[in-house]
Amino acid sequence: MKAANLPxxxxxxxxxxxGGQMVYHCLGCQADHGIDQLLYTCPDCGQVLLIQDCDPKGxxxxxxxxxxxxxxxxxxxxxPALKGIFLxxxxxxxxxxLEDIVYLGEGHTPVVEASPLLxxxxxxxxxxxxxGQNPSASFKDRGMACALSYLRHxxxxxxxxxxxxxxxxxxxxxxxxxxxxxxLQPEVKSAVLLPHKKVTPQQLSQxxxxxxxxxxxxxxxxxxxxxxxxxxDNYPVALLNSKNAWRILGQESYSFEIAQAFDYDLxxxxxxxxxxxxxxxxxxxxxxxxxxxxxxxxxLPKIVGVQSLHADPVVRYYxxxxxxxxxxxxxxxxxSTAQAAMIGNPVSMPRVIHLTDTYDRLSxxxxxxxxxxxxxxxxxWQLTANRHGHIACTHGGECLAGLIExxxxxxxxxxxxxxxxxxxxxxxxxxxxxxxxxNRFPADFQVSPKNELxxxxxxxxxxxLEHVPQPGKPLTGEAFARFVQRxxxxxxxxxxxxxxxxxx
Numbered sequence: 001m002k003a004a005n006l007p008x009x010x011x012x013x014x015x016x017x018x019g020g021q022m023v024y025h026c027l028g029c030q031a032d033h034g035i036d037q038l039l040y041t042c043p044d045c046g047q048v049l050l051i052q053d054c055d056p057k058g059x060x061x062x063x064x065x066x067x068x069x070x071x072x073x074x075x076x077x078x079x080p081a082l083k084g085i086f087l088x089x090x091x092x093x094x095x096x097x098l099e100d101i102v103y104l105g106e107g108h109t110p111v112v113e114a115s116p117l118l119x120x121x122x123x124x125x126x127x128x129x130x131x132g133q134n135p136s137a138s139f140k141d142r143g144m145a146c147a148l149s150y151l152r153h154x155x156x157x158x159x160x161x162x163x164x165x166x167x168x169x170x171x172x173x174x175x176x177x178x179x180x181x182x183x184l185q186p187e188v189k190s191a192v193l194l195p196h197k198k199v200t201p202q203q204l205s206q207x208x209x210x211x212x213x214x215x216x217x218x219x220x221x222x223x224x225x226x227x228x229x230x231x232x233d234n235y236p237v238a239l240l241n242s243k244n245a246w247r248i249l250g251q252e253s254y255s256f257e258i259a260q261a262f263d264y265d266l267x268x269x270x271x272x273x274x275x276x277x278x279x280x281x282x283x284x285x286x287x288x289x290x291x292x293x294x295x296x297x298x299x300l301p302k303i304v305g306v307q308s309l310h311a312d313p314v315v316r317y318y319x320x321x322x323x324x325x326x327x328x329x330x331x332x333x334x335x336s337t338a339q340a341a342m343i344g345n346p347v348s349m350p351r352v353i354h355l356t357d358t359y360d361r362l363s364x365x366x367x368x369x370x371x372x373x374x375x376x377x378x379x380x381w382q383l384t385a386n387r388h389g390h391i392a393c394t395h396g397g398e399c400l401a402g403l404i405e406x407x408x409x410x411x412x413x414x415x416x417x418x419x420x421x422x423x424x425x426x427x428x429x430x431x432x433x434x435x436x437x438x439n440r441f442p443a444d445f446q447v448s449p450k451n452e453l454x455x456x457x458x459x460x461x462x463x464x465l466e467h468v469p470q471p472g473k474p475l476t477g478e479a480f481a482r483f484v485q486r487x488x489x490x491x492x493x494x495x496x497x498x499x500x501x502x503x504x
Contacts, residue, residue, distance in 0.1 A: 064295030146250025242279025253467030255287025
């Protein structure tokens with residue numbers, strides 16, 4: 001649809017114009033800093049930052065109903081810059097001109113209702129939001145689209161030149177960073193740091209294929225992150241982990257899309273998320289808060305953050321019921337099938353604390369919860385979801401296990417509707433499925449296969465077949481006819497099939 005064909009009352013708002021002023025806001029000393037440079041922590045106190053609009057009430061100049069119409073009609077346009085996460089331009093980065101926006105097909109991933117049988121088994125209505133259908137096959141593309149759009153903006157306006165973008169990763173961040181940086185060559189190049197032998201082969205192939213400089217180092221993600229922070233502190237590089245507040249802005253689009261998918265009515269809705277480095281749950285809370293304050297939604301959905309018992313520092317922090325007694329203590333992680341969430345010292349923990357307090361206050365009640373799950377349950381529920389027609393990664397399995405645990409703890413009721421985050425495509429973690437089916441999990445994972453979930457191919461080669469086709473050596477004539485007959489008979493026997501009526 002063309003903008004000229006839209007209703008007159010919203011036509012002036014359909015194509016956003018860059019404007020406003022944004023600042024880095026420190027969650028420690030409350031200082032504000034200009035965005036004409038790349039900052040990751042406060043220059044005054046070292047605390048993490050959020051990016052804020054200097055006129056937060058500006059979003060209230062339009063009514064909630066008008067915003068809803070703008071977003072719904074804007075979705076029908078063919079303007080590339082508005083087809084992705086920047087459909088919600090004014091709520092993400094209103095300072096960016098449309099020509100600076102990088103769009104590679106990210107955002108607007110499907111919200112798929114769980115199969116009737118799976119919902120019956122779980123005991124409530126729920127959906128998966130399949131963020132594995134982003135360009136690099138994970139939710140990280142949302143944040144990269146925003147962070148790299150801002151880098152492009154800085155380059156075009158002379159604030160930066162020949163940027164080297166770096167990140168630490170357990171796989172998905174590196175894939176997204178390398179992909180978006182490759183699109184902006186030659187002005188932007190990328191380097192990624194991965195924990196040695198802690199990234200799946202599928203994930204490792206992605207930054208390599210995008211041409212990034214890939215470095216593997218001993219240790220786990222937290223060790224990689226410290227090295228990347230040292231690089232950002234001492235060298236002119238652009239850090240692309242969620243410590244980068246522009247990443248958080250882009251990932252807020254997940255909240256906006258959920259609201260739009262449910263026609264902006266989030267009454268009795270629960271959103272379940274894995275925590276990891278805590279950037280995504282931070283972004284999701286922040287996004288819903290923005291929509292709520294602007295009147296786009298009338299209620300804030302319940303948030304459930306999930307962590308494996310093998311990497312659960314946030315769950316431990318909130319297990320102390322008295323806020324005054326809470327102390328954040330990083331943990332030493334153990335091997336986890338939720339590999340991207342295997343982080344013992346999440347960078348965004350200060351953001352989680354700040355936004356959880358704000359979210360609960362605006363909700364008028366406790367509305368953010370944190371639950372632990374076992375590694376066994378992560379794998380069992382991932383495989384169960386996929387056996388019911390979904391494409392959940394291990395983190396999607398973690399979310400489903402978390403929903404089950406939240407139901408057990410009476411945090412979530414059968415009358416509510418849940419949206420679960422499948423953060424990446426299941427194929428990225430196919431190795432864990434293979435380990436499960438072949439009973440090859442090392443003991444420290446604490447995962448054992450259940451017979452009813454194990455699957456393996458069956459070779460069909462009837463013993464009475466003297467000749468079978470081989471590559472480059474096809475069968476013909478009677479030999480081929482006999483091969484087809486005997487193999488089909490053998491398969492029919494194993495599947496307990498009866499011949500059609502009238503067949504011999």
